[in-house]
Amino acid sequence: MKPIPSLFRIIQVDYLASLGVIATVVIWGMALAFLWLDPEAASFFRLIAPLVTVAGFAVLLWRTRMIMSVFSDGHQVPGVISSSGFFRGRGRVEYVYTYQGHKLAAGNAVQATKLTRSLAPGQEVTVLVDHLNPKHAFVRELYL
Secondary structure (H helix, E strand, O other): OOOOOOHHHHHHHEHHHHHHHHHHHHHHHHHHHHHHHOHHHHHHHHHHHHHHHHHHHHHHHHHHHHHHHHHHHOEEEEEEEEEEEEEOOEEEEEEEEEEOOEEEEEEEEEEOOHHHHOOOOOOEEEEEEOOOOOOOEEEHHHHO
């Protein structure tokens, strides 16, 4: 059985997944805060909070399913970090790998954590590649 990343780890590392959770928490926090500060404004936040919640959890579900699918059904190949950059708590990790004789490049938007910042250009990593769409790939070390 192949190891699958936990939901917590996906939210911790993947920027889009964490954005779905953060947006939901922030909008409900604002709705509650405005109950005391400005009840008229609170009605607006109570109106949009369910919409933001549905959208946030849809994004979280989509990213989680995609990542878990690649980890369970994908192919493991060696890869190399080509670049990484971070700004204000988020960043992007780019990497190259060869799959079925084709050299491919991919990248992921990530949260800035000690783990994600530890990846340096030229570093060898293990890449899990979606066999149906080889451009979808994830760095194994980030999620496990």
